[in-house]
Amino acid sequence: MSNPISIAVIGAGGKMGTRVSNNLAKTNHTVYYSENSPAGQARMAEIGRVVTPSEAAVVAADVVILAVPDLALGPVSSALVPLLRPGTVVLTLDPAAAYAGLLTTRDDVVFAVAHPCHPSVFLERHTPEEYADTFGGIAAPQDVVAAIESDDDAKREITEATIRAMYAPVIDVHWVTVKQLAQLEPTLVETIACMIGALLKESLDEAINTMGVPEAAARAILLGHTQVALANSLKGDNPFSDACLIAMDYGRSNIIKDDWKKVFQDDELDKNLAAMLHLDAIKR
Numbered sequence: 001m002s003n004p005i006s007i008a009v010i011g012a013g014g015k016m017g018t019r020v021s022n023n024l025a026k027t028n029h030t031v032y033y034s035e036n037s038p039a040g041q042a043r044m045a046e047i048g049r050v051v052t053p054s055e056a057a058v059v060a061a062d063v064v065i066l067a068v069p070d071l072a073l074g075p076v077s078s079a080l081v082p083l084l085r086p087g088t089v090v091l092t093l094d095p096a097a098a099y100a101g102l103l104t105t106r107d108d109v110v111f112a113v114a115h116p117c118h119p120s121v122f123l124e125r126h127t128p129e130e131y132a133d134t135f136g137g138i139a140a141p142q143d144v145v146a147a148i149e150s151d152d153d154a155k156r157e158i159t160e161a162t163i164r165a166m167y168a169p170v171i172d173v174h175w176v177t178v179k180q181l182a183q184l185e186p187t188l189v190e191t192i193a194c195m196i197g198a199l200l201k202e203s204l205d206e207a208i209n210t211m212g213v214p215e216a217a218a219r220a221i222l223l224g225h226t227q228v229a230l231a232n233s234l235k236g237d238n239p240f241s242d243a244c245l246i247a248m249d250y251g252r253s254n255i256i257k258d259d260w261k262k263v264f265q266d267d268e269l270d271k272n273l274a275a276m277l278h279l280d281a282i283k284r
Contacts, residue, residue, distance in 0.1 A: 013040020017067035032057035
């Protein structure tokens with residue numbers, strides 16, 4: 001970013017906090033790193049990163065990144081949002097708490113959410129570092145989906161520049177609404193895609209442990225066919241054979257419920273987020 005700003009990373013010693021802090025440390029911005037947990041503070045000390053108390057960091061920041069677990073966003077925002085200067089951008093990394101209304105808000109503070117897409121399975125990679133970076137934010141380029149509750153172009157520009165810096169290298173930032181982002185994350189990618197990934201692992205284990213197939217053979221055929229299945233389905237690279245289509249129909253009828261698309265409905269999203277955020281426990 002050409003114009004340096006001040007950024008506070010709350011939870012800078014956590015998993016995502018460390019990731020975004022490592023990227024922000026490479027920029028010309030003034031970055032304040034805040035971390036309350038002793039373990040996180042110890043990790044920061046190991047890499048020579050100075051800890052700034054959260055209360056001091058947020059009052060000096062143009063952008064406050066809340067890199068804390070979803071369950072902590074409510075109490076953390078309650079403690080820090082009242083301290084912010086008017087016009088500050090508060091950026092969370094996941095839409096769940098924002099969509100569920102758990103964040104403490106102010107009319108004179110801008111709220112945004114930005115979630116990394118992670119490097120695409122179809123990404124053209126060129127270096128060993130890019131191949132090794134399956135999560136993103138290190139060497140392999142990725143997209144980001146973001147939402148902002150403001151019509152101020154300047155605030156959106158600052159937010160996008162921060163997003164591109166913290167998740168670098170970034171290809172595109174795709175702007176959606178908070179609700180749309182919640183429909184993508186968790187419904188599309190966690191409820192469905194990650195569940196299918198776990199199902200593939202269970203299927204692999206079943207072939208190896210129950211059917212007695214050698215692990216190397218089972219893993220090789222699964223990983224190769226997973227790429228073909230995704231390329232054929234999502235990119236239309238090649239048509240499935242007639243026999244494969246019959247097998248796919250058999251799998252769908254025996255594994256998938258007929259009403260599975262209900263997970264995209266608003267009431268089902270609310271149930272999902274309530275479980276993820278333990279809203280019943282919070283209300284009690």
